[in-house]
Amino acid sequence: MSKTRIRIGLIGLCLLGIYAMYAAPTKNIATLVNAPQKYAGQSVEIYIETKIDAIDDTGFWIRQGRNRLRVLGPSTGIKANDFVSISGIMDSSAVMHLKSVRPAKGRRLKMAISLLGLGLIFLLIITAVEWKDGTLRINENA
Amino acid sequence: MPDLISHIGFGYLVGYRYKSSSWMALFLAAMILPDVITRAVYIVFPQLYWFVKPMHTPLGVILLSVLISGFFHKKARNKVMLYICAGGMLHIFLDTLQKHMHGGYLLLFPFSWQPHEIGLIWPGETIYFTPMWIMVILFVILWKNKPGKDDHQKLLPTESTK
Numbered sequence: 001m002s003k004t005r006i007r008i009g010l011i012g013l014c015l016l017g018i019y020a021m022y023a024a025p026t027k028n029i030a031t032l033v034n035a036p037q038k039y040a041g042q043s044v045e046i047y048i049e050t051k052i053d054a055i056d057d058t059g060f061w062i063r064q065g066r067n068r069l070r071v072l073g074p075s076t077g078i079k080a081n082d083f084v085s086i087s088g089i090m091d092s093s094a095v096m097h098l099k100s101v102r103p104a105k106g107r108r109l110k111m112a113i114s115l116l117g118l119g120l121i122f123l124l125i126i127t128a129v130e131w132k133d134g135t136l137r138i139n140e141n142a
Numbered sequence: 143m144p145d146l147i148s149h150i151g152f153g154y155l156v157g158y159r160y161k162s163s164s165w166m167a168l169f170l171a172a173m174i175l176p177d178v179i180t181r182a183v184y185i186v187f188p189q190l191y192w193f194v195k196p197m198h199t200p201l202g203v204i205l206l207s208v209l210i211s212g213f214f215h216k217k218a219r220n221k222v223m224l225y226i227c228a229g230g231m232l233h234i235f236l237d238t239l240q241k242h243m244h245g246g247y248l249l250l251f252p253f254s255w256q257p258h259e260i261g262l263i264w265p266g267e268t269i270y271f272t273p274m275w276i277m278v279i280l281f282v283i284l285w286k287n288k289p290g291k292d293d294h295q296k297l298l299p300t301e302s303t304k
Contacts, residue, residue, distance in 0.1 A: 012208070016205070017192070047245050049184065049185060049191070104266060110268070113145045117145065118178060121174055129167075135216075140162065
């Protein structure tokens with residue numbers, strides 16, 4: 001085992017991750033809801049694991065994890081629980097005025113299909129790689 | 143991004159002539175690594191999206207390959223690193239074939255936040271190609287294992303069996 005490589009990889013990835021968390025230009029719902037005055041009048045895009053939570057006559061709610069955001073605008077082409085990519089203008093009361101929304105069609109089916117692929121690779125890897133004498137080794141006899 | 147079957151299928155087409163099934167398995171695992179290691183985290187913990195997202199960039203793939211190769215025996219480390227890099231980079235290239243309304247792929251992260259993509263197909267449309275990938279993989283497997291010239295010679299009667 002190479003501790004140097006492991007340290008370089010771990011520290012490098014952590015630094016990149018921390019930098020990305022603080023410098024990312026894309027906003028999430030929690031940020032918009034917690035600081036509505038800061039984003040009032042701004043155009044924002046939200047697309048990370050964003051789902052339609054509920055639809056009513058004047059608009060709909062979107063959700064990221066436990067955070068929800070009110071969106072005013074037409075709900076044509078979307079339905080509850082759709083994953084969406086959305087853009088709009090924020091107002092001072094943390095409400096988004098819709099510019100565009102696009103559902104991510106087929107996403108759940110893709111995830112289900114991908115689980116099959118993941119299972120296949122898992123089976124291949126456990127036969128291809130073995131732990132021996134404190135390190136991983138490629139099983140050349142597999 | 144394309145589903146994992148598509149990534150695996152393309153990776154198999156790239157490396158099917160390689161004789162070692164173990165190294166092929168490692169390469170195929172690397173073909174899906176950027177998605178597995180990022181999505182598994184941020185689907186469950188959306189607040190960690192940006193912390194794990196760098197692992198789906200070229201620099202992140204290189205650092206992942208350095209990290210993972212460190213767990214291997216000395217003789218295999220550089221080759222493991224090369225295979226993981228190759229698989230991860232090919233994964234990112236396939237992802238860029240998709241188009242997005244927002245976002246894209248941060249190919250120059252951390253030096254630039256500008257997303258890039260070639261943008262030929264919507265992400266949801268890639269599943270229509272999954273049956274094709276499955277058939278291609280099966281075809282290649284069957285073609286590789288077809289009875290060859292050597293096998294025919296083994297089937298022929300020899301002097302001792304006449």
